[in-house]
Amino acid sequence: MLEFRNVSFSYEKERPVISDLSFKIEEGETVGLIGANGAGKSTVMKLFLGLLMPDSGSILVDGKELTKEVLSDVRKALGFVLQDSDDQMFMPTVIDDMMFAPLNYGMSREEAEAKADEVLEKLGLTELKNRYNHRISGGEKRMAAIATILAMEPKVILMDEPTAALDPYNRRMVINTIKELPQTKVITSHDLDMIMDTCSRVILLSKGRVAADGPAEEILKDKDLLEANRMELPLRYYM
Amino acid sequence: MNKLETALRDLSEMDRLNSIDSPVHRMSPLAKFLITIAYIAVTVSFDKYQLSNMLVMILYPAFMFSLSGIPVRTCFYKLRIVLPLVMAVGLFNPFLDRVPVMRIGSFVVTAGMISMVTLMLKGVFSLTASFLLVATTPMDCICAALRKLHVPSMLVTLLLLTYRYAGVLTEEASVMTDAYLLRAPGQKGVHISAWGSFLGQLLLRSMDRADDLYASMKLRGFSGEFAYAKDVKLSASDTVLMVLCIGAFILFRLVNIAGLLGSLFV
Ligand SMILES: Nc1ncnc2c1ncn2[C@@H]1O[C@H](COP(=O)(O)OP(=O)(O)O)[C@@H](O)[C@H]1O
Numbered sequence A: 001m002l003e004f005r006n007v008s009f010s011y012e013k014e015r016p017v018i019s020d021l022s023f024k025i026e027e028g029e030t031v032g033l034i035g036a037n038g039a040g041k042s043t044v045m046k047l048f049l050g051l052l053m054p055d056s057g058s059i060l061v062d063g064k065e066l067t068k069e070v071l072s073d074v075r076k077a078l079g080f081v082l083q084d085s086d087d088q089m090f091m092p093t094v095i096d097d098m099m100f101a102p103l104n105y106g107m108s109r110e111e112a113e114a115k116a117d118e119v120l121e122k123l124g125l126t127e128l129k130n131r132y133n134h135r136i137s138g139g140e141k142r143m144a145a146i147a148t149i150l151a152m153e154p155k156v157i158l159m160d161e162p163t164a165a166l167d168p169y170n171r172r173m174v175i176n177t178i179k180e181l182p183q184t185k186v187i188t189s190h191d192l193d194m195i196m197d198t199c200s201r202v203i204l205l206s207k208g209r210v211a212a213d214g215p216a217e218e219i220l221k222d223k224d225l226l227e228a229n230r231m232e233l234p235l236r237y238y239m
Numbered sequence B: 001m002n003k004l005e006t007a008l009r010d011l012s013e014m015d016r017l018n019s020i021d022s023p024v025h026r027m028s029p030l031a032k033f034l035i036t037i038a039y040i041a042v043t044v045s046f047d048k049y050q051l052s053n054m055l056v057m058i059l060y061p062a063f064m065f066s067l068s069g070i071p072v073r074t075c076f077y078k079l080r081i082v083l084p085l086v087m088a089v090g091l092f093n094p095f096l097d098r099v100p101v102m103r104i105g106s107f108v109v110t111a112g113m114i115s116m117v118t119l120m121l122k123g124v125f126s127l128t129a130s131f132l133l134v135a136t137t138p139m140d141c142i143c144a145a146l147r148k149l150h151v152p153s154m155l156v157t158l159l160l161l162t163y164r165y166a167g168v169l170t171e172e173a174s175v176m177t178d179a180y181l182l183r184a185p186g187q188k189g190v191h192i193s194a195w196g197s198f199l200g201q202l203l204l205r206s207m208d209r210a211d212d213l214y215a216s217m218k219l220r221g222f223s224g225e226f227a228y229a230k231d232v233k234l235s236a237s238d239t240v241l242m243v244l245c246i247g248a249f250i251l252f253r254l255v256n257i258a259g260l261l262g263s264l265f266v
């Protein structure tokens, strides 16, 4: 479904951020992309979305190689939940934001609103429908941001640090929502407890390379591996 | 939140006013936009001594306020940081142009005073008309109307982003000001020696955020067209109204209505 083949990328010359990175994610998988700050997690997401183009190597989404020509199709299939919901929710109200993508993709207003209603209902957020984006709390905004992405019916959902800056209650809400979603998911975070709860497989990035790739239970229990990569065991493994 | 931020935020948060339902809100955005442009063009074109002729232009905003249900108070409250700037334009006229034109009791009215008031009113009228447009029309619809008029999509997108981004920018500026002041106790504002790096930082941070915001629009299918704005077609009644309004403005400009009314009673 998603694949990196020997991808290298750098923002500035002589300071590679992604170096010869290869991995493959199958349809239906939920993969946690973990790594310390600056490991390159967000960069990997932006490469999948075609917001950045690799210096070398190739990226495949749904069997298609990512090029300028297929970019709009690829983007339609990928839903990206940004790290900062303020950057994502730019329309006045939640419902406007949810209808933004469907309308851009040619749905009628009625269809788009019905679709949005359905998503809100499913996430238990109907109360947020007509609220103003700048008047809802951080937790509500994060949930609303997830809702706007679901309204575009993506095949794959990419989430960048979905639980960052949330209180325990809202964090739990987001985790439960992620667990319910049937799509292929890639989630970046250093909230390893959240990754443990939501992901079956983990890819550990370090300095733009894969440091480990395998079942979540194995990697997240490996104290030495995590510490070598500037991370700590999930809380639940501290006895 | 500091004062500047509240003031700027008030200005950018028109959404609440947009959601009122009134005949003005229901009018076609394209018609409203064209009427507003015509209104401003006509208002600005009055001669600087034609105060009495121009006064009649107040009818349009007065009419729109009463129809739209938007309180005049709200308009002037929201515009409180921009109005003084506009009003300052004619401030020196009374000193430069002291030719007396009439006398009220012992008070001599000079040509400079008249031109000052005319200039100020031109500013206030134009600003009020723009406010009424923005307060009764969602920004996306204004953008869609601009696209209908074949304004390049690049420019329209830029306008939309600026509007969307105004809130985020003031927030960023306020966070930075607070962070600065916490480490500079006793200072009233950002010291002039720090302005360079302060503005530089603000610009960099803003560019990063604007980048993310634009990415988020592109990723959800935005291509420079305003698919999500409600239809901007002109209905027959919109067209009639538009012709009537613009006709009235031109009439006001060419005929001294106030003088005419006055002469009826003499
Ligand atoms: N726009 C940019 N310009 C230059 N360097 C960047 C830019 N964005 C990120 N980087 C650098 O790339 C590296 C990886 O960043 P990022 O992918 O954001 O990491 P993560 O999301 O894992 O914290 C970091 O060293 C960061 O400083």
Ligand SMILES: [Mg+2]
Residues within 6 Å of the ligand: A041, A042, A043, A160
């Ligand atoms: Mg990141």
